[in-house]
Amino acid sequence: MKNLDFNIFQPNKTSLKPAAGRVLIAEPFLQGPYFGRAIILITEHNEKGTVGLVLNKSTELYPDEVIDDILSFEGELFVGGPVSSNTLNFLHTLGPAVPGAVQITESVYWGGDFEHLKKMINEGEASSNSVKFFAGYSGWAPDQLDGELAENSWVVSTLSDEFIMTRDVDDIWEKAMSLMGDIYKTWTNFPRNPAFN
Template identity: 65%
Template sequence: MKHIDLNIFQATHRSVLPQKGRILIAEPFLQGPYFARSIILLTEHGPEGSVGFVINKSTDVYPDEVIEDLFNFRGELFIGGPVSSNTLHFLHTLGDLVPGSIQITPTIYWGGDFEHIKKLINDGKADSKAVRFFAGYSGWSPGQLESEIAEKSWIVTSLDDYQIMRADSSSIWQESLEGLGDVYKTWSNFPSNPAFN
């Protein structure tokens, strides 16, 4: 009888390296309130370390409840990560309309003039499809993210800009794993609490 190795806990090694604009998908066994089943967009990666935002953890608070003089914004406030959780950040698809913003992907930008983004929203020129707000961010010191990837805590991949800005935060983790195929499909159905299996 032929022996078949079907170890679902040892996925095929992926050679995608972290870089600005790439996505980190938490493996299903990673625990904690910030990173369990999280999807992170890397906005910075280099010798100085890495920065990113969890795009699939929303709060019960709305941006116009915490941002002074922001009116009628019908989007969610997301938990960007555990670092400086009392600070606000934003991603957007408004490009050069927001002075000082940094391009991350072909259509997604990070930050820029905060007063200007508020004015665009209040004037009806930007909405939750174009802007996402985050409390805090995710950060790694030099070499830390590479170590976590080597330990298989994260899968590095890409998503299209539409998915990043408009995906349903409750299903994007599972859908992203399923999109990778192979053993990752099995991971996507793994219970969040193995005792419930």
């Protein structure tokens, strides 16, 4: 019998470290409604901890059903994570047109003046093509994420801004894994529950 020089369950770690604008992609057997096969955009990472938004967990709600004063918004509401689920976060590609927005990637921004954003939506200057809303967020205390990375719970990667802002999220975990190469591509074939293997 020949020993393999790799472990399909623990592929070589990427050289990328957590940082704002990068993503965390869940390993295939990570369980739970929030993080099972999740892709999380890191919006903040520093000595105080890490904050991010789950990109691929949509709800059956629409922002204009839960946000006062929005007349119409076609995009669904996403679940950003388990922390402060009664709060609203948003990503957008409107740049400095939304005062106070924080640039995360080349064209994706986080937050900003919410009242101004609502006005832009109502006046047709912003839509679900340029804004994604999230209930709650994902958070890690200092060094907590490092521990999870050491346990191979997440892979740190990058995604295009188009990928980050897509509303078609049903299979983006699989697509993101496939983009990372052959070993990760095999992860897309693993059952969601290892007991079904």
